[in-house]
Amino acid sequence: MLLDVKHLRVSLPGPVPILTDVSLDAGRGEIVGIAGESGSGKSMTARALLGLLPRGAEVTGTVRFDGRVLDRRSTIEQRGHGIAMVFQDPVAALHPMLTIGRQLTEHMRLHLRMSKKDARRRALGLLEQVRLPDPERALRGYPHQFSGGQLQRIAIASALAAEPKLLIADEPTTALDVTVQAGILRLLDRLRTEMDLAVLFITHDLGVLASLAARTCVFYAGRVVETGRTADVLRDPHHPYTEALLAARDASSGRSMPGRPVSAADAPAGCPFAPRCADRRDECDTTVPERRSIHSGHESACLVRTAEGVR
Amino acid sequence: MSLLEVDGVSVEYAGGRVRAVDGVSLDVRPGQIVGLVGESGCGKSSLARVAAGLSAPAAGTVSYRGEPLRALGWRRRERTGVQMVFQNPYSSLNPRRTVLSQLLDGVPAGLPDRRGHALKQLSRVGLPEAAARRYPHQFSGGQLQRVAIARALAAGPEVIIADEPVTALDVSSQAQVVEVLAELVRELSVGMLFISHDLALVHRLADVTAVMYLGRIVESGPTNELWEAPKHPYTRALIDAIPALEPDAGLPRALPGEVADPGQPPAGCRFRPRCPHAFDRCGTEPALEGERHRVACFL
Numbered sequence: 052m053l054l055d056v057k058h059l060r061v062s063l064p065g066p067v068p069i070l071t072d073v074s075l076d077a078g079r080g081e082i083v084g085i086a087g088e089s090g091s092g093k094s095m096t097a098r099a100l101l102g103l104l105p106r107g108a109e110v111t112g113t114v115r116f117d118g119r120v121l122d123r124r125s126t127i128e129q130r131g132h133g134i135a136m137v138f139q140d141p142v143a144a145l146h147p148m149l150t151i152g153r154q155l156t157e158h159m160r161l162h163l164r165m166s167k168k169d170a171r172r173r174a175l176g177l178l179e180q181v182r183l184p185d186p187e188r189a190l191r192g193y194p195h196q197f198s199g200g201q202l203q204r205i206a207i208a209s210a211l212a213a214e215p216k217l218l219i220a221d222e223p224t225t226a227l228d229v230t231v232q233a234g235i236l237r238l239l240d241r242l243r244t245e246m247d248l249a250v251l252f253i254t255h256d257l258g259v260l261a262s263l264a265a266r267t268c269v270f271y272a273g274r275v276v277e278t279g280r281t282a283d284v285l286r287d288p289h290h291p292y293t294e295a296l297l298a299a300r301d302a303s304s305g306r307s308m309p310g311r312p313v314s315a316a317d318a319p320a321g322c323p324f325a326p327r328c329a330d331r332r333d334e335c336d337t338t339v340p341e342r343r344s345i346h347s348g349h350e351s352a353c354l355v356r357t358a359e360g361v362r
Numbered sequence: 363m364s365l366l367e368v369d370g371v372s373v374e375y376a377g378g379r380v381r382a383v384d385g386v387s388l389d390v391r392p393g394q395i396v397g398l399v400g401e402s403g404c405g406k407s408s409l410a411r412v413a414a415g416l417s418a419p420a421a422g423t424v425s426y427r428g429e430p431l432r433a434l435g436w437r438r439r440e441r442t443g444v445q446m447v448f449q450n451p452y453s454s455l456n457p458r459r460t461v462l463s464q465l466l467d468g469v470p471a472g473l474p475d476r477r478g479h480a481l482k483q484l485s486r487v488g489l490p491e492a493a494a495r496r497y498p499h500q501f502s503g504g505q506l507q508r509v510a511i512a513r514a515l516a517a518g519p520e521v522i523i524a525d526e527p528v529t530a531l532d533v534s535s536q537a538q539v540v541e542v543l544a545e546l547v548r549e550l551s552v553g554m555l556f557i558s559h560d561l562a563l564v565h566r567l568a569d570v571t572a573v574m575y576l577g578r579i580v581e582s583g584p585t586n587e588l589w590e591a592p593k594h595p596y597t598r599a600l601i602d603a604i605p606a607l608e609p610d611a612g613l614p615r616a617l618p619g620e621v622a623d624p625g626q627p628p629a630g631c632r633f634r635p636r637c638p639h640a641f642d643r644c645g646t647e648p649a650l651e652g653e654r655h656r657v658a659c660f661l
Contacts, residue, residue, distance in 0.1 A: 088532040198620050199402070228401035228559060233603040234616035255533055258605040262613050282609035299537040300607065307537035311502040 052076045052115070053249050054100075054217055059112035061099055066109070068315040069095045071273040071323075073112075074342070077217065080247040082239065084260035084281060086296070087270030090314030093253045095273075097219045100251075101136055102126035117216060131162060132213035139222040141202035145194045151205055152190030159212050177208035180245075181238060200231035204238065211242070217249045218242075224259065236263050257296060261285055266348070269293045272323035273315025275342065279349030289351035292324045322354065330355045363428075364389035365553045366413065366444065366521045371422035373408040378420070380625040382408040384577040385422065390521055390553035395544070397568030397585065398557045399600065403621055405577040406557050410525045413555060414446040426521065445514035449526040451506035455498045461509050462494035468516035483512040487542050504535025508542055515546070522546075523555045528563070540567055561600050565589050573597045576632040577624055583655030593657040596633050631659070 054077045061070040070092045077083040087093045098104055100114065102123060114121045116129060138144045145154055155177065156170035165173065171190070178186035181204040194202060203223060210218060220239065224232035240263060242248050252264055260267050260281055268278040269290065277290040288294045295308040310327040313319075319326060325335040332355055340352040355361060366389060373383035383405040390396050400406045412419045415426075418433035425431060426444055445468075448454040455464060465480035473479055481491050487508040498506055507527060514522055524543065528536040544567055547554050558564050564571055565585055572582035573596065581594040592598045602615040619636040622628050628635050630645040637644070643660045650658040 088534060201620070229561070229614075230401065230599055230603040230617035233605075233614040236605070237613050237616055240613060256605070258607050261605060261607050261609050262611055263605075285607055285609055296533055297607065299533050307541055308534040311504060311535060312532055 053079045053081075053117055054251075055113075055115040056096075056100075057113045057115075059096070059099060059114065060110070061095060061104060062109050063105060064107045064109075068273060068318075069108070070099065071315045071318070073270075073273070073275055075268050075275060075278065077249045077251060079216065079249055080243055081266070082243055082250040082252055082264045084257075084264030084267040085251055085253045085270060086255065086257050086260060086267060088255055088296075088312040090272070090312055091270035092273040092315055093270045094221055096270075097136060097221050097251065097253060100126070100134055100219060101130055131158070132215055134217045134219060135210040135213070135215035136219040136221065137203070137206050137210050137223050139225050141199060141206045141226075142194065144206045145202060145209075147194050149193075150190065151192050151194070151197075155190070155205070155209055155212065158209075163213060173212065174208075177211055178205070180211070180242070181205070181208045183208070198231070199227050200234060203227060203235055207235075207238065207242075211246070211248075214246070215248070217251065219251045219253070221253045222255070223252075225254070225256075232259070239263070256300075257285065258300060269296070272313050272318040274323065274352065276324065276353075277351045278342070279345070283345075283349045287345075287349075289345050289349070289356050290324075290353050291328045291330050291356065293351075295327075295329075322352075330361070364391050365427060366390040366431075366555070367423075367425045367428075368409070368413055369423050369425070371409065371412055371419045371424060373405065373412055373417075374420040376625070381420075381627075382577055382624055383412070383419075384627075386574070386577075386579055387422075388555075388572055388579065388582065390555050392520070392553050393547060393551040394570065395547055395554045395556055395568045397564035397571040398555060398574060399559065399561050399564050399571060400574035401559055401600075401621065403576075403624065404574045405624070406574050407525055409574075410446070410523050410555070410557050414444050414523045415442060416446070443518070443520040445517055445519035445522050447507070447510050447514050447522060447524040447527045450530050451503065451510045452498065452530075454510055455506065455513075457498050459497070460494065461496055461498070464509075465494070465513050465516050468513050470518065480516055483515045484509075486515060486546065487512045488538075502535065503531050504538050507531060507535070507539050511539075511542060511546070515550075519552060521553045521555070523557070525557045526559065527556075529558070529560070536563075543567070561589075562604050573600065576622060576627055578632060578658065579650055580633065580659070581655075581657045582650070583652075583657075587655050593655070593661070594633075594659045595637050595639055595661070599636075 056075050059073040062068045073096055085093045155174040159165045159170040175186050183189055183204050224235050239250055264281045267281040267284045268275045271292050277293045321336040322340050325331050340354045342350040342352040344350050345358045369387050370385050374381050398406050411417045413424055415431045415433050423430055469476045469479050484493055528539050568585045571585045571588050572579045575596050581597045599617040605614045630647050634640045634644045648658045648660050650656050
């Protein structure tokens with residue numbers, strides 16, 4: 052496995068838990084989906100992997116990347132050429148007053164010690180790779196001259212500059228129109244095969260993952276509550292939360308989940324989803340469910356709905 | 363009879379150099395949800411503001427119950443029967459005033475039990491009466507959007523214009539707010555113009571759907587017909603781009619090209635530069651034609 056995260060736990064002084072228990076992995080050339088609502092810890096997981104946590108954050112658990120265990124310092128060293136990231140809002144990710152060319156070449160010259168000419172050639176190559184029309188002209192342009200979809204392509208090109216092995220994409224299509232979103236999804240899938248790039252795709256929309264991600268992790272309150280092959284998770288969800296998320300998106304079901312999502316800091320003792328769960332039993336209020344295997348690679352953290360069926 | 367009638371409305375900006383909405387007509391009847399779908403920059407929010415009487419159209423008319431709706435501006439429009447719900451409840455509600463005082467803004471002055479009337483709106487949207495004493499920051503996004511809906515209801519509107527009301531919300535809150543809206547329309551028989559970029563959501567909620575592209579309606583009709591047999595290539599592209607929950611469906615299809623600048627729309631059919639089926643005739647602009655299911659396309 053390229054990335055192997057085991058029992059990652061992050062808390063801020065207080066102590067306020069942000070992530071309670073996150074285990075996930077991703078192989079080379081594999082897209083792994085991370086699905087969850089706000090406060091579930093999906094973005095915080097990304098920040099932990101990049102060493103972008105707030106000051107004073109306490110981290111336990113292990114992160115193995117590309118054959119070695121990452122500590123705080125090596126996490127920062129990996130940033131860019133090992134693990135790179137694209138964000139939700141490409142407008143905020145790019146400086147409005149610098150040309151695209153400058154923004155794409157500056158970090159290549161600084162970190163990869165490329166000459167001006169080489170960096171420019173590389174930038175052109177990257178813009179071609181992300182299928183931006185007229186890359187020569189784009190290098191001279193400023194961010195406001197591009198549409199949201201084009202800017203996201205530029206941001207992806209920038210992230211690819213140092214040939215990362217893993218790209219973390221945090222809601223990269225949420226701010227985009229649906230027809231443009233489809234183009235970005237196709238681009239990421241193409242980069243995966245062309246560059247053997249692993250992608251952690253963070254989203255609130257399970258539909259986006261359906262045909263993109265080989266495997267999916269569902270986050271709730273700072274934990275991975277269900278994981279498995281995307282097809283298994285979508286067709287045969289075992290965790291009541293996954294099921295409720297799918298129902299909320301399905302036009303025909305008309306059912307909505309009561310209550311609101313909680314973050315790790317507000318999570319009750321026992322199962323964090325218990326207060327909103329239709330299958331809740333007394334034990335759910337006191338016992339934190341461990342992730343247990345349903346069948347090969349498919350795991351769910353629920354006391355009630357197990358591999359043997361509903362207890 | 364239609365409650366709200368938008369007839370040939372155009373909206374212009376930059377002194378007429380940009381025409382964001384160009385000759386759009388639609389109507390909303392009691393107990394009917396009309397979905398208006400389009401991507402960013404298509405003019406749907408500009409149309410919403412004109413339909414709600416927040417700004418005046420450059421051309422065309424908006425009538426409410428057969429009477430022309432005058433653009434009143436912010437302060438005086440609380441008393442009209444057309445109310446609006448916005449995308450972001452955090453900015454549409456005042457953070458320093460209690461929910462009750464903001465609800466009372468909308469309650470008509472002459473009503474006997476104004477407080478009781480305001481509290482009743484809270485229970486209509488599924489919030490406890492205790493919510494009235496709280497401030498906006500004490501609610502989640504979904505709850506706050508329900509407060510915003512209650513405030514719109516306080517004025518006793520017959521038409522609600524909802525502009526992307528669930529876009530800023532979590533998936534589970536989205537479903538709750540959509541349920542509240544659908545129930546209100548059923549129970550109170552108000553008409554609703556539901557504006558969204560999300561065709562899947564509109565499919566689930568609206569009785570009639572209109573699809574907008576670059577300032578014009580390119581297709582409109584009963585939602586199920588439009589969804590099952592879209593006639594305009596743009597409507598089809600929108601449907602094809604929605605990611606399916608089905609793992610074997612394959613990646614959604616992308617639409618090539620970019621939306622043109624509304625200041626310089628392409629001559630003829632505005633979708634022509636991105637349309638896979640464009641032919642010679644598309645150099646002239648197709649009119650929106652048909653009875654119930656209308657489409658502006660030569661195909």
